[in-house]
Amino acid sequence: MAYEHILVETHDNVGVITLNRPKALNALCTDLVREVGSALNDMEANNEIGAIVLTGSEKAFAAGADIKEMADKSYMDVYLEDFITNGWEVITTCRKPIIAAVAGYALGGGCEFAMMCDFILAADNAKFGQPEITIGTIPGAGGTQRLPRYVGKSKAMEMVLTGRIMDAEEAERAGLVSRIVPLEELKDEAIKTAAKIADLSRPIVFTAKESVNRAYETTLAEGLRFERRTFHATFATEDQKEGMQAFAEKRSPKFNHR
Ligand code: CO8
Numbered sequence: 001m002a003y004e005h006i007l008v009e010t011h012d013n014v015g016v017i018t019l020n021r022p023k024a025l026n027a028l029c030t031d032l033v034r035e036v037g038s039a040l041n042d043m044e045a046n047n048e049i050g051a052i053v054l055t056g057s058e059k060a061f062a063a064g065a066d067i068k069e070m071a072d073k074s075y076m077d078v079y080l081e082d083f084i085t086n087g088w089e090v091i092t093t094c095r096k097p098i099i100a101a102v103a104g105y106a107l108g109g110g111c112e113f114a115m116m117c118d119f120i121l122a123a124d125n126a127k128f129g130q131p132e133i134t135i136g137t138i139p140g141a142g143g144t145q146r147l148p149r150y151v152g153k154s155k156a157m158e159m160v161l162t163g164r165i166m167d168a169e170e171a172e173r174a175g176l177v178s179r180i181v182p183l184e185e186l187k188d189e190a191i192k193t194a195a196k197i198a199d200l201s202r203p204i205v206f207t208a209k210e211s212v213n214r215a216y217e218t219t220l221a222e223g224l225r226f227e228r229r230t231f232h233a234t235f236a237t238e239d240q241k242e243g244m245q246a247f248a249e250k251r252s253p254k255f256n257h258r
Contacts, residue, residue: 001038001039001042003035003038003039004031004035005019005020005021005029005031005032005035006018006019006020006032006035006036006039007020008039008042010048010049011191011195012195012198013048013049013050013051013195013198013199014049014050014051014052014053014191014194014195014198015039015043015046015049015051015052015053016052016053016055016187016191017036017039017040017043017052017053017054017055018055018056018057019032019036019054019055019056019057019061019062020057022057022059024063024066025057025059025060025062025063025104025105026056026057026060026061026062026063026110027062027063027064027065027066027067027068027069028062028064028065028066028109028110028113029066029069030066030069030087032066033087033088034087036054036087036090036091037087037088037090040052040090040091040094040098041090043094043096044094044095044096049096049198050096050194050197050198050199050200050202050205051096051097051098051099051194051195051197051198051205052094052096052097052098052099052194053098053099053101053187053190053191053194054091054098054099054100054101054113054114054117055100055101055102055103055186055187055190056102056103056104056106056110057103057104058103058104058123058125058183059103059104059105060103060104060105060106060110061100061101061102061103061104061105061106061110061113061114061126062105062106062107062109062110062113063105063107063108063110064107064108064109064110064131064132065084065108065109065140065141067135070083083140084109084140084141088113088116088141089116091113091116091117092116095206095209095210096205096206097118097194097197097205097209098117098118099117099118099119099120099121099190099193099194100113100114100115100117100119100120100121101121101123101186101187101189101190102114102120102121102122102123102126102128102177103122103123103125103126103183103186104123104125104126104127105127105129106126106127106128106129107127107128107129107130107131107165108129108130108131108132108139108143109139109140109141111128111129111130111143111147112130112139112141112142112143112146113141114128115142115143115146115147115150115176116141116142116146118209119177119178120171120176120177120178121177121178121179121180121181121186121189121190121193122168122171122172122177122179122180122181122186123168123180123181123182123183123186124168124180124181124182124183125168125183126167126168126171126177126180127165127166127167127168128165128166128171128176129159129163129164129165129166130143130144130147130159130160130163131163131165132160132163133160133161133162133163134163138160139160143160144156144160147159147160147176149216150174150175150176151171151174151175151176152174155174168180199255200255201237201239201240201243201255201257202255202257203237203239203257203258204234204237204239204240204243207230207233207234210230211223211226211227211230211231214226214227237258238256238258239253239255239256239257239258242254242255242256243255
């Protein structure tokens with residue numbers, strides 16, 4: 001399928017989606033978000049792909065929702081079209097792991113887009129922020145809810161109330177990103193990391209992702225119960241037998257995703 005605002009590639013078993021609206025610093029217009037949703041759905045349905053990288057340019061992952069597109073919308077416009085829910089959650093419902101590889105600006109909806117992914121690898125020039133308050137609105141795609149879970153209330157509150165931008169080092173210290181890599185290595189490192197995941201057992205990867213996500217949605221007791229049940233369930237897979245047998249036989253496992 002031909003896309004206008006994104007580039008789509010595959011590297012063996014890894015799908016890569018690159019936001020590509022350079023003149024607007026990858027501002028997330030409705031069509032761009034729709035295209036990302038469509039590409040993700042295709043990758044989710046493609047058995048060859050086991051993990052996905054979502055990235056932008058060296059200057060901007062995404063500088064936010066498209067302010068020019070939003071500026072004149074009325075309350076009734078955004079309410080009736082369910083503005084922002086529409087299309088965005090595909091990232092959060094995708095079962096295959098999605099790594100956000102962030103260089104440059106990840107602001108507003110851009111930061112929210114990255115936080116919807118499973119984890120964030122940051123280039124050393126990455127900048128994260130929720131500056132919506134400076135343009136008379138608030139985060140609308142999870143910023144007030146996900147950011148505190150990543151970085152704690154104090155830092156999230158300061159960022160949301162002042163629009164202060166955090167650099168990559170602060171983001172790593174705060175737990176927003178899993179690690180920082182040099183800008184020129186970001187894409188390769190993200191693909192390498194995704195390939196490592198894609199080579200593992202698909203059902204076990206799905207189970208692990210689902211289980212970690214439970215930690216954000218439920219109580220500790222319920223989460224632990226869920227983990228115990230799904231841990232037990234891994235013993236019903238062929239890949240658990242293969243993985244443990246391979247360890248005992250001192251060889252690499254050959255997972256068949258069953
Ligand atoms: N929307 C639309 N256009 C943008 C955006 C944006 N978010 N960000 C940058 N652009 C455009 C600029 O207008 C400019 O276009 P033009 O050349 O036609 O004037 C071009 O990109 C380059 O930008 P700058 O000249 O400003 O580049 P600088 O390097 O000087 O500055 C900044 C870079 C600091 C990133 C600056 O562009 C900026 O502050 N951008 C806006 C950041 C922002 O406020 N983001 C939050 C947006 S609101 C939001 O995300 C709400 C989310 C709600 C849920 C999601 C709903 C879809």
